[in-house]
Amino acid sequence: GEHTAAALLITTGADHKHLGVPGEDELSGKGVSYCATCDGFFFRNRKVIMVGGGSTAAIEALYLDGIDVDVGIVHRRDRLRAESALIDDLDKSEIPIHFNKRVIEIHGEKRVESVTLECTESGEHTKMEVDGVFIAIGLKPNDILAKQLGLEMDEEGLVKVDAAFRTSNPRVFAAGDLIGGVRQAITAAAEGTIASLNVLPLLGKQYPW
Numbered sequence: 001g002e003h004t005a006a007a008l009l010i011t012t013g014a015d016h017k018h019l020g021v022p023g024e025d026e027l028s029g030k031g032v033s034y035c036a037t038c039d040g041f042f043f044r045n046r047k048v049i050m051v052g053g054g055s056t057a058a059i060e061a062l063y064l065d066g067i068d069v070d071v072g073i074v075h076r077r078d079r080l081r082a083e084s085a086l087i088d089d090l091d092k093s094e095i096p097i098h099f100n101k102r103v104i105e106i107h108g109e110k111r112v113e114s115v116t117l118e119c120t121e122s123g124e125h126t127k128m129e130v131d132g133v134f135i136a137i138g139l140k141p142n143d144i145l146a147k148q149l150g151l152e153m154d155e156e157g158l159v160k161v162d163a164a165f166r167t168s169n170p171r172v173f174a175a176g177d178l179i180g181g182v183r184q185a186i187t188a189a190a191e192g193t194i195a196s197l198n199v200l201p202l203l204g205k206q207y208p209w
Helices: 036-043 055-066 084-092 145-146 185-202
Strands: 008-009 014-016 048-051 070-074 101-109 114-119 125-129 132-136 139-141 172-174
Touching: 008 185, 036 055, 036 132, 048 055, 055 070, 055 084, 055 132, 070 101, 172 185
Parallel strands: 008 172, 048 070, 048 132
Antiparallel strands: 014 139, 101 114, 114 125
16 A cells, blocks of 8 residues: 655665576575675685675685685686775685686585586586585665665665765665675664664654763
């Protein structure tokens, strides 16, 4: 039905993009992960790959390396898209980077055991034994409502907000993964709290202090 409100706070989040390869969904939570800071600790002293070439993949690979995970990066292109400072950090580390490779299948019975890689130049297939596959190829914002409201978004589909988490519509606020930034539950909760406090004046209420 139709609802009327003085203000609106959107926190519809975003979903991790998937590789869409055999074994990915079946082994999700069994060695396939989309969050290094959530699951990395379980892979200490074990071999994993980080799939992706952007800043998030670089940050998470460096994090895994820092907690004694044997991590390598797999990227389908011949260079990373990460920020230059992160690339410098990777260069200083011992993290191997497998350029021009893409994962075409993840193997395992009860847990991840190996992956099949395809060379994007020659088409040659190789098998790599790993204990885990971390995937960081981007997020797809749940932006249906934002689009319906005609809110301004960036090229990645993230809703643009100001310091008060106000969108291009002065009575619509947004927070969490829908606006990008650090993607952790604690930061999303903090953003939602700040946005809620900034909504109060529109409701004719004062801050609770």
